[in-house]
Amino acid sequence: MAGDTIGDFLHPKLTWKFLLRLAAVALTAYLIFGYLLIPCIIHGGSMEPTYASTGFNFCWRGAFFFDKPKIGDVVVVKYEDRVFYLKRVVGMPGDTISFYEGKLYRNGQQVEEPYVKLPSDWNLPPRHVEKGHYYVVGDNRSMDIDIHQFGQVAAKRIIGAPLW
Template structure:
């Protein structure tokens, strides 16, 4: 028969377990969550089956990698190219933001492999589903690093901020690929 001391100890363990569950749920819901990369749209930066940590704190910045709920119901992982109010244009494989050319060092590996043609075809925002000259307020323009194999804002339009889950830059698995992604 259980004594009062045994019952008290069981009750203490139940409280600790309950607090741990609430704490884990809160951290996952409000601060961090894991994600698995599916597909090849972020090659060569990220690879299929990479496991990453998504941070749900703060607003995304230019060239950060974000995870968001896409219109097809899946979660996509892409790089932020344009912020609200930005004019985005690609011309001769060069990114122009508000008329200023930007270097994209994360594309260097793929650009070196290009024998003929451009990695990123020329376009303006008006020629995409965004349909205007600037990224709308409360939206982001995102693209995959694998420009020839990515479904991104060139196809699905600007991403509303409320669809953004968070930013990510830490690959924690596979072990030999652990890294922090720099912009």
């Protein structure tokens, strides 16, 4: 169009139309990054080698709008106000979870876990997963503190899934 220059692009005229578009973009960004995509910093090595020990990811809160987490899903758990962890769901409400010599048992049956690469040898007596809770642990089972730090979490603390 005639009259369009780089200067017009860099210094737009402050018309009501421009201000409304700017407000719409700002509101959309606020809604997306405030409620649907939450930035997460991954600390520690509890999900190695599935996820790097330190890194950045987004939590997609829409992951469980219409469906509940399933066995094997990697979820984002809200631990404190702005502290989020990635964990894998290994037990559903009503299940009994135990570990013997580092192997996961769900309802008395050993579970094959191809994503667990680092061996462990710790034991955990059977624990019943309460209604409204899930049992979550990291993929790096050699970090035995992980099982004691998490384990059973309330469904309301699972806020989404990692975007990538």
